[in-house]
Amino acid sequence: MSSSSATNYNKFDEPFARIYNETLGPSYNKIALPTLEKLLLPYIPEKANILDLCCGTGELSQWLLNKGYQVTGIDRSQRMLEYARHNAPNCKLILGDVRFFELLPTFHAVSSMGLGFNHIQSLSELTATFNNVYNALDSNGIFVFDLRLENVYSSTLNNRVLGDVKDDYAWAMKNIYHPESKECRVFVTTFQLRDIDCWKRLDTSFSLMSYSKDEVQSSLENVGFTEIIIYDIKLDLGLITEADMVCFVCRKPI
Structure with a gap:
């Protein structure tokens, strides 16, 4: 993320x-x-060492x-990791930015699910x-991650509104969505109950970036990944009817 988007992200943390x-x-x-159960777990050894990028709140x-796997999670949000330490107390958790981390080649698999890579800005x-x-x-390790591609942002996600109301x-x-820049701007309003009939409002925003299938595949090939397969989670896997993302599966060669 750019420095400006990092500021927004921290404000929204x-x-x-x-x-x-x-x-x-x-x-x-x-x-x-179910995606990992079909595309990753059958192809790694028992007790494999897995790196969970953009691990979020740890579930x-x-x-x-x-x-039974050994799991290390990385996320750039301190607040996310506070939730993760509660939700996954026995996992190794690292506060770090996926654009800059350096770890030794000890992982049988790396996964990033939950659309974390759409937060990367270029x-x-x-x-x-x-x-x-x-x-x-x-060597021969597997990399699995999901993404929403640009066609989804320009169609079903543009102007979509989500929300929820709880007691507090x-x-x-x-x-x-801005197709000329391939940026999806997400505007968020929250209300937090502070006292009886007293609510605190916060308005903020952050950016998600869309990518094409071809440019992501080319990027993977440029760093050395092989056997790249792209699955439409809804159409190819038939697992979740409301899924609107694709899943990339590739290997580091021996």
Whole structure:
């Protein structure tokens, strides 16, 4: 993310972490869990060492840990990791930026589910992230991640509104897509109950970036990944009817 978007992200850190922990994360996991069970878990050894990038609030990391894998999670949000330490107390969790991390090639697999890579603001930064993943994977290691592609942002996601109301909290989120820059601007309003009949309002926004299938595949090839397969989660896997993302699966060669 650019420095300006990082500022917005930090401002939004607290409300987004709660929204993700209570609503968005569980929704994404309904897609991520069966996807990984089909595309990743059958192809890695028992007790494999897995790196969970953009691990968010940790539910997916804990699910992998419960299956007997060794799990390390990375996220750039301190507030997200506070939730993750509660949700996945036995996972190794690292506060870090996926664009810049450096880890030894000890991982059998790297996964990033939950659309974390759409927060990366340029193709060059996405390529840098792929290079970091490549360096962290053992030979023949598998890399699995999901993305929303630009066609989804320009159609079904443009002007979409989400929200929820609880006794002490309410939020609304609206997407506005700009096809000329391939940026989806997400506007968020939250209300937090502070006292009887006293609510605090916060308005903020952040950016998501859309990419084409071809440019992502080319970026993966440029850093050395092979056997790249792209799955439409709804059409090719038939797992979750409401899924609107694709999943890339590739390998670091031996």
